[in-house]
Every structure is written in structure tokens, then in C-alpha cells.
Amino acid sequence: MNIKKLLLALFCVGIFISGVAQNPIVQTYYTADPAPMVYDGKVYVYTSHDEDITVDNFFTMYDWRCYSSDDMVNWTDHGAVASLKDFEWMDKTNGAWAPQAIERNGKFYLYVPIHGEGVSVLVSDSPTGPFHDPLGHRLIVDSDDVWTDIDPTVFIDDNGQAYLYWGNPSLFYVKLNEDMISYDRSIGNKGIVPVEMDNHSFGESKAKDGRHHSNYTEGPWIYKRKDLYYLVYAAGGIPEYIAYSTAPTAEGPWTYQGYIMERAPHLAFTNHPGIIDFKGNSYFFYHDQDLSGGEGFKRSVSVEQFEYNEDGSIPMITPTKEGIKESVTNLNPYQKVEAETIAWSEGLKTAKDDNGVIVTNINDGDYIKVRSVDFAKGAKTFKARAAALEGGKIEIRLDAKDGPLLGVCDVSEIEDNWKTFTTKTKKQKGVHDLFLVFKGGEGELFNFDSWEFK
Incomplete structure (x- = not known):
């Protein structure tokens, strides 16, 4: 590390x-x-x-x-x-x-x-x-x-x-x-x-x-x-x-x-x-x-x-680790979401290539958290655009890094070019925090460009 x-x-x-x-x-x-x-x-x-x-x-x-x-x-x-x-x-x-x-x-x-x-x-x-x-x-x-x-x-x-x-x-x-x-x-x-x-x-x-x-x-x-x-x-x-x-x-x-x-x-x-x-x-x-x-x-x-005081003055503001408690709108997972759209992450970096900004430095146990994802009536499939290096998997979980597992997307086919990887998911309704947890062996697993549910 x-x-x-x-x-x-x-x-x-x-x-x-x-x-x-x-x-x-x-x-x-x-x-x-x-x-x-x-x-x-x-x-x-x-x-x-x-x-x-x-x-x-x-x-x-x-x-x-x-x-x-x-x-x-x-x-x-x-x-x-x-x-x-x-x-x-x-x-x-x-x-x-x-x-x-x-x-x-x-x-x-x-x-x-x-x-x-x-x-x-x-x-x-x-x-x-x-x-x-x-x-x-x-x-x-x-x-x-x-x-x-x-x-x-x-x-x-x-x-x-x-x-x-x-x-x-x-x-x-x-x-x-x-x-x-x-x-x-x-x-x-x-x-x-x-x-x-x-x-x-x-x-x-x-x-x-x-x-x-x-x-x-x-x-x-x-x-x-x-x-x-x-x-x-x-x-x-x-x-x-x-x-x-x-x-x-x-x-x-x-x-x-x-x-x-x-x-x-x-x-x-x-x-x-x-x-x-x-x-x-x-x-x-x-x-x-x-x-x-x-x-x-x-x-x-x-x-x-x-919130401003009634007279327009600014109150004392306390710096917290919790930050913003509620989102002002929910995220739509049924359209392309850039992988670099992140509420919290561990171990990752980003970089620019011909695709724009991508997520890099993905190792076993790293993850991305995305808040307030509105699954509506539920998704059937998940797809991720990635470029495999050593290869690995994306665990799709709800509300916590070890939360309920919706599915696992295999990103192990190593090619020179970017590829879309797809997996079926368990149906989950409503608004949840989404955790994309990366699993694999030693070294960098893959680069990650975007994801989307269907």
C-alpha cells in the first residue's frame, strides 16, 4: 500500500x-x-x-x-x-x-x-x-x-x-x-x-x-x-x-x-x-x-x-466530517454515469485519456460510493465500460461497502481497447446509496470509464 x-x-x-x-x-x-x-x-x-x-x-x-x-x-x-x-x-x-x-x-x-x-x-x-x-x-x-x-x-x-x-x-x-x-x-x-x-x-x-x-x-x-x-x-x-x-x-x-x-x-x-x-x-x-x-x-x-440568520448575518459554521446530509436531487442510474462521479471513494485516482476523465489505480478492495441513486421500480442489468489490466470484478452493493449484493460484473477480458461488460442484477426499488466495490488479485485491475443500469 x-x-x-x-x-x-x-x-x-x-x-x-x-x-x-x-x-x-x-x-x-x-x-x-x-x-x-x-x-x-x-x-x-x-x-x-x-x-x-x-x-x-x-x-x-x-x-x-x-x-x-x-x-x-x-x-x-x-x-x-x-x-x-x-x-x-x-x-x-x-x-x-x-x-x-x-x-x-x-x-x-x-x-x-x-x-x-x-x-x-x-x-x-x-x-x-x-x-x-x-x-x-x-x-x-x-x-x-x-x-x-x-x-x-x-x-x-x-x-x-x-x-x-x-x-x-x-x-x-x-x-x-x-x-x-x-x-x-x-x-x-x-x-x-x-x-x-x-x-x-x-x-x-x-x-x-x-x-x-x-x-x-x-x-x-x-x-x-x-x-x-x-x-x-x-x-x-x-x-x-x-x-x-x-x-x-x-x-x-x-x-x-x-x-x-x-x-x-x-x-x-x-x-x-x-x-x-x-x-x-x-x-x-x-x-x-x-x-x-x-x-x-x-x-x-x-x-x-x-442558513442565514433573519437579519442576514452568517452564523458560526462548524467544520464536520459528515458534510452535506441530504442531496437536492436524486441520481438517475438509467443513463450514462461517468465513473468519476463520486460521493466517496477509497484508493482511487483519476486521469485523462481519449475518453476524457477516467478512474484509475483500481486495486482489490477499493470502491466508489454514489449517493441518492433512484432505482425507481428496479433495474435488471448493469453495464460498465472498462479496460481490463490484470482483470477483476465489480461488486454492486447497496447502502454499504458490505451491503446487499445486487450482482457482480466480471471485468476480466483483457483487451487493448475499451469494452462494455454486462451482468444481470437483482431487482431493487427506491432510492439507495450505491457502492461499486472492486475485487481481484494483485496489481491494478482495470480502468473505469462509465456505468449504467437498464
């Missing part, structure tokens, strides 16, 4: 038995700095990506990943949708930090900070890429301090004016032009407006490093709700809490409102917020260090559901 799988097994041994763990929402990679975007009935979460092996015991980050969900419990992996290699003018090989994406006029704009290289922007016709560099140079570079120009957050106001905020431990914004790749240079310092960092706006600094002028640290997230503007951010220096301020306009003045997530043993020394409303519910995204067994440079995205 490799180190990653051993750490995962040690951390989750008790949780796997009960089947209640839903945080972190991605287990195949280390993901951080979540930036959720609601578009066309789905939530797309853009993340930074901590590599499995760190360099010089520091953040080792080369690309940005994307995951989507229409039910808030099962997440489809779209792979790395952008990377440092997309910027041909830059020879930076590390530092792909916290991103955020937004849609405007059918285009998708991904704002990405590159540690020590300012903030850049990428554009795509699809939320999952491919993204390209429209400028050939940085969008924002304002300081010689490598920590300052990081963590962009983007927002379009009701009047169509777009804002880009960023900064550590100071805060700045620009008013983006409608093209979203340039900004109004007639205000501030050639277009860049510094935000007043005082106790009234962001609270009294608790950091003792001499850099912080208020409780604000980094990772801003700006949005509007019911005529009130919210700025949520990492606060308090290291280790970070999450706090927020509000304002009557997108340009302030900001008023400090306090903490909404305190420290917890399984949180990393950094944190990064993202908040959305989706299908009538409110969700808070953040990251922790649980999956890595406590390594702060290997973080993982988690999410909690919450």
Missing part, C-alpha cells in the same frame, strides 16, 4: 464503517482554495491542487482542477482544466494558487494567481475548458511582495459592473471592463484601488508579525445577497480563521461582522472560503488537512450547508 492510501485508511477507518463521511468531497487528489460557481443547474467548483509529493516542504501546485455536481453530494471530476503551462510568456513551474471563475455573455473567465507573478486570466467557451490566455501577460501585478497579489475573487454587480478583489494582507480591487480581461485605469493608482484596512472594516489584528494592519489576512470572497454585500475571508494570521465584513456597495465602506468558522483540529493552518446559494440552500466551502493525515501543504475541499 502506498503512503497516500495508508494515510487515508488510517484517518478514515472508523468513518468508512459507518458510511457517513462526505468531507472532503474529493478523495482522489488533494484540492484546496475552493471557488464554487453556479451555472445552468450545476455547481462547478474550481480548486487549486496540492501535489502528492511536496517540494521543499512548501505548497507544490502546478494546475487548477474542476468538479461539478447537480445534487451537492456526488461530484464529477473534470480533471485539470488549466495549468501554469497555459502561460507561454512565463517560465514559472510552481505557484498555481487560489482561482475563481465567472461566466459573462457565454464566456468563462478563470482568474488565477501565480505566486510571485501577480494575477492572470484565462478564457473558455465552456466551464470545464479548454481555457486559453487572451492577454499574453499578467492582468494584475502591483507589488514586489510575492504574497500581495494573490487570491482573486470576482463579482458582477446588478448594474453590470464587475469587480476583482485580491490581496494578502492588504486588500485591493479594480473595476473590470465588460470584456473581463481589462480594467478601468482612471481610478485609484492606475486603476488599482487599495481598501482601508482598519479595525472597523476588518477587526483588530491578532497577528503579531507586523504585516497585518487588521484581522483580514487573505482569501477574499465577495458576493451580494438581498441588497447587502458580503466579503468573507481568512483572518487572524496563521493559523487562519474565517471572518466576514459587509457593506452597502461593492466598493464599501466595509463593516467587520466577526468570525464564522473557528479553528478545529482537522483544519489546515490556512483556510479559504467560498459561499453560494443553490436550489434553495446555502453552502459554505472551505479546505482542511484531514485526507493527508494532518499535512498542511496537502489540503482537501469540504462543504457545509448553513
